[in-house]
Amino acid sequence: MSRVVVVCEGETEEEFVRDVMAPGFYGVGLYLEPQMVETSPGHRGGALNYDRVKLHLRNTLCQKSAPVVTTLLDLYKLDKRFPGFEQSKAIPDLGQKLDLLRRELHSDIVAAAGCQPERFIPYIQPYEFExxxxxxxxxxxxxxxxxxxxxxxxxxxxxxxxxxxxxxxxxxxxxxxxxxxxxxxxxxxxxxxxxxxxxxxxGLAKIEAECAFFAAWLARIRELAQP
Structure with missing residues (x-):
């Protein structure tokens, strides 16, 4: 079974990945492992500082087990230091805004980790888990x-x-x-x-049917199971 690390916004998202998303991927041979970013000594999740997110993603991508890494972060109150954040504020179309943020995040993290580009799948949820x-x-x-x-x-x-x-x-x-x-x-x-x-x-199927951005992300993860 292939391992996919999902770096989450907080505890709720961590439970969502573990209890709702992950069971839907077992059948295709993918194990989704939620992780939270350490935000201060002994504390994880919430108020994500980009420097800490970047460090966590880089370190995870550099592990010898070489997992695929993705993210489940909220667009609402995204740290302004995220790559592309300032440019994205001028884009009214939600899809185009997210595309820019994903591209810039992908470029910055892949460069920092020195990993193969396909091993990192950035995802930012509009506008939040709810x-x-x-x-x-x-x-x-x-x-x-x-x-x-x-x-x-x-x-x-x-x-x-x-x-x-x-x-x-x-x-x-x-x-x-x-x-x-x-x-x-x-x-x-x-x-x-x-x-x-x-x-x-x-249920996951209903959420995918109603939420196109979320569904596209899950489709991208499912592609990892293809030979």
Whole structure:
């Protein structure tokens, strides 16, 4: 089985890779191993500084086991020191913005690691993990039976107003997580507690069907299994 290291934004993404993504790849002979970046001594994940991300990616790519390495990072609040960040701000089209960021990240990391280009697959999720949960609002709200019908209806409206779950935008008050935290109460939505469970209820196939950028990334990983 071939090993693919997925460098994640935080603990929720780590659980998502382990419990939702990885089982879907076992059948094609790929083992997805989530990892988080050390952000301070003894702490990992969240508020990712590019220098630390770069160091982690370089060191992982230099391992003797020579794994393929990919990333699952949020576009929302991406560190401005990421390669191409300043240029990307002037690009209104989401796909073109992501293409630029991926190209620049790929170039910088491959140069730093001195590895074969095909061993690094950069991916940045628009705009954050919670966007994926809007793939199926009904399944999402089944996580807790106390979440009201009114909340479900409001989240359906939010999803319907966007081109796709991944286009729910990145302003602090209208990013995907902000909508969930505002609309879901008693108990309030908490990323670490509810996010991975919701993703499992929705299922990988549904997320791929609704989220084109995410689906294209998974398709690229699946290509690694081809002889």
């Amino acid at each position: 966007a994926l949960l809007f793939s199926d609002v009904s399944a999402l709200t089944q996580v807790n039976p106390s979440w009201s019908k009114k909340s479900i209806e409001r989240l359906i409206e939010i999803r319907a107003a966007a081109e796709s779950p991944e286009h729910i935008n990145d302003r602090p008050e209208t990013k995907p997580a902000a909508h969930l935290e505002r609309e879901l109460s008693n108990p309030s939505y908490r990323k670490r507690r509810h996010g991975p469970i919701a993703a499992q209820k929705i």
